[in-house]
Amino acid sequence: MESPALANSPISAVGKKAIFVVRELGRLAIFLLRGVYHIFYFPFQFQKLLEQLYFIGMKSMLVIILTASFTGMVLGFQGYYTLVQFGSEGVLGTMVALTLIRELGPVLTAIMITGRAGSAMAAEIGIMRISEQIDALETMNINSIRYLFSPRLAAAVISFPLLTALFDAIGIFGGYLSGCLLLGINPGIYFYRVEASVVMEDINGGFIKAMVFAIVVVTICCYQGYYTHLRKTGFGAKGVSFATTSAVVISSVLILATDYVLTSFLM
């Protein structure tokens, strides 16, 4: 039996926190593994996968198109004014394309989908948890992780790279709009530079990032919703609101952190 003095000591507090973090990470890892396992477990959930592809992929297109075109246009402007100082505005195409394909495409796509679909997942699953709908699934002998998480995970892994590709293409076109149409760079040179500088590894690297981000975003968002009831701060509706906030914040930070790690490996 531990003595009360020991239980309240700072060391004990640190220990408790550490145990909490380890437990949480363990639960997260098991959650992810079970989700992955059930993607491949027969019978496959095609209909739910299609629904989620529509929700995560199709419905995110508008926001991706808008973000990508403005990002590309800004890159065109900024790149032009920087490059023109060195008289090398001709390589604007290289700059815009590589920046987008290697970094901004996957990262901004992931962050935008986190805001649009990730928050929705956390809130939806969180509400299902607090209104006992997840318990209801369990009482019907329906595996709730399989039912709720697996189709979302599979759909994200498919749709993130596709949306990233869309982001890249639109972004490059945005750079063309500002760089060529507004600032007068020769379009031929712009697109020649794009074609000449981008190699397959860049594109592959971007896709790998997109897939990793997909796993990070969906796992964090679904996990936050799924375990809303275990939160120590806030119950019920407030719990769901905290879960949604945490889902978006943690996902966004992790996207940037993972991006750094992946970039260092891929470079």
Place this chain on the structure above:
Amino acid sequence: MAEPLIQFQDVHKSFGDNHVLQGIDLEIYRGEITSIIGKSGDGKSVLLKHIIGLIEQDEGVILFEGKPISKMKKAERRQLKEKFAYMFQETALFDSLTVFENIGLPLREKTSMPKKKITEKVREKMNQLDLEKIDHVYPSQLSGGMKKRVALARALVTDPEIILFDEPTTGLDPVRKNAVHSMISDYQKRFGFTGVVVSHEIPDIFYISQRVAMLNEGRIVFQGTAEEIRRSPNLTVQQFIQGLESRHDALTGLIPQTQGERRFREEMARMQDHLSAFSIILLTVENLYEINKMAGYEAEQAALKNFADKVRSHLRVTDICSRLGLNKIMLLLPRTNQDEAKDLCRDLADKMKSDGLVDIQAFPGFCFSVSAGIAEAEQEKPIEQLVAAAESSKNVFYEFKVC
């Protein structure tokens, strides 16, 4: 006695410092409805969730057909779960699915039934529970009573062997409350499932339960039949039942059974002191289920309510009228011997027949078929025997129709 289907042996459960279940011993038998009553916050729902494995006990054993559930293998547990259905207190309907999808979900996810068959089965359940024309409606667009019925349909659609009901009638008005009870009882008789009902509805829940268990401060303080709990000398049990039992039956406005029995004891004492005879008439509405077939459970309960109102309005001031069961009403007639009671009963039947009961006439051509049994009280004869005597005389004595 038969082996219990589900048995709790010294089950404990705590949430942090809150020791909710403090050694539960409980038996649930096959094919019966067992009600679990007790104060709010005493852990009734927690107890129910242990049965289906939503919560695991800290100590103790829960046996299913004599086998500890915690020692079952995963596949075995999965098989076991398939025998159960659970109706949640707040219904727990999937709010992003339509009513039709909600009811069909267990079939769609857990069986390889073809789509057409699922549609058929869901539609059949919806028809049985008066849920027509709401296929594409979402749960949030439904009233409380409808939601409960959808939840009941979802629980019944897989034809489970055991159904756990967590306060199935909370928040419903008396007619709907009784409709849900009558639905549960009716389905139980038809399909023979084992039911466990957590409820506050006293005495209504007694009408449909074969066994009642009372949970108090984390322990089962009583288990037995509804009759036994009424007569239990345990003070906690009596205080609880009397505390919850309102002065009038919420549906019919009649006095509830326990109060009827108290009045019976008073009359018995008066009979002994003054040698004044008294009798009872037991009215049984025999064809209530026909209204159910025509217009559903709620209409059935509403009709019973109207019928009870009529009976009450034709009684003498001193007569006492109490509800004895789902379709039984007991009239206690002080200072009346058996012959006078017979006259009175005939009189009552005539009056009710000639009344042209407009409110009941919602179903043209429908007549209540009422049988009346009469018995006169005798010294030292307890109420159960008197009711039994009235019950057995009802076939020979009197039957009348009220249209």
